[in-house]
Amino acid sequence: MAADLGKWGNGPHYGPVLSQTELYLLRPELELHPILTGSDGSFHLVMSLQTGVLGGFNASAAASDSEFVKKDEPATIPRVEQLYIISDLTPWCTTVRNESGVTLENICRTLFQQYTQEYVTEAEIAALSPRVHDHIQRTAAHRVNNQTYNAPPTWGGYTPASPVPNRFQRVDWLRDRMFFEGVRKDPDYTRGRLGFDAPNIFVMTLTS
Numbered sequence: 001m002a003a004d005l006g007k008w009g010n011g012p013h014y015g016p017v018l019s020q021t022e023l024y025l026l027r028p029e030l031e032l033h034p035i036l037t038g039s040d041g042s043f044h045l046v047m048s049l050q051t052g053v054l055g056g057f058n059a060s061a062a063a064s065d066s067e068f069v070k071k072d073e074p075a076t077i078p079r080v081e082q083l084y085i086i087s088d089l090t091p092w093c094t095t096v097r098n099e100s101g102v103t104l105e106n107i108c109r110t111l112f113q114q115y116t117q118e119y120v121t122e123a124e125i126a127a128l129s130p131r132v133h134d135h136i137q138r139t140a141a142h143r144v145n146n147q148t149y150n151a152p153p154t155w156g157g158y159t160p161a162s163p164v165p166n167r168f169q170r171v172d173w174l175r176d177r178m179f180f181e182g183v184r185k186d187p188d189y190t191r192g193r194l195g196f197d198a199p200n201i202f203v204m205t206l207t208s
Contacts, residue, residue, distance in 0.1 A: 008033055008073045017079045017101040023199055030076040030083075030185075030199050035104060038182045043070065045108075047180040049206075050143065050171045052112035054105075071105035076200070083200040085111065085183060086193060090173055091124060093194075111180065111204075115171040125168070140172040174206060181205040 018026065034040035043066055045056045054068045075083065079101030085094045096102050096110045125133065171178055183202040190197045 014074060015078050017081055019081050023080055027199055028078055032183065033073060033075050033104060035070060036075060036183050047108050049112055049115045049174065049178045049180065054108055072103050075102045075104055075107055080200050083202065085202050085204050087204040087206060089177060089206055116169055118170050120168040120170060120173055135175050136168055136172050139175045140168045143172060176208040177206045179207050181207040
């Protein structure tokens, strides 16, 4: 049965936006938007963390693309000023902030920015096995080559070959699993990863 999405539209269901202090004092159970959990039967979100392009499709009409018209709806009810997203594929924690209440688009844009504007540190690279390091390097080289291929030609139509990158964007760490699949509440994993849990910490699933 399709989720009831009426309450995610503008109306009294929103309630106040909880600050971080209020969230920890009240400790409410936050309900995730169905688009984030993949339970919205009318729209499946498609987002690449490499390109940031947002779109989706209706499962009953998968041949047609759908516009992300619900991007301004709140990510959770009650609404919160900030939430945190971790993943079992990466060592990082992404903080998403909006004093008016974190929205679906806030999550998408912040994840894209974090994974394309932040770089893997030397310490993080040093902790990798040679095999994984090689996979990440090949992913980065492929990304750079694609960016060069799609860039306007230079020097009279000749575009020089891109060198092998010596810095990796965080998105390169994902290798082929760079598509957002959803987020979930997972207290056991969160405690094992961070040593504690909180209502606004969620775990991101990625897919290829």
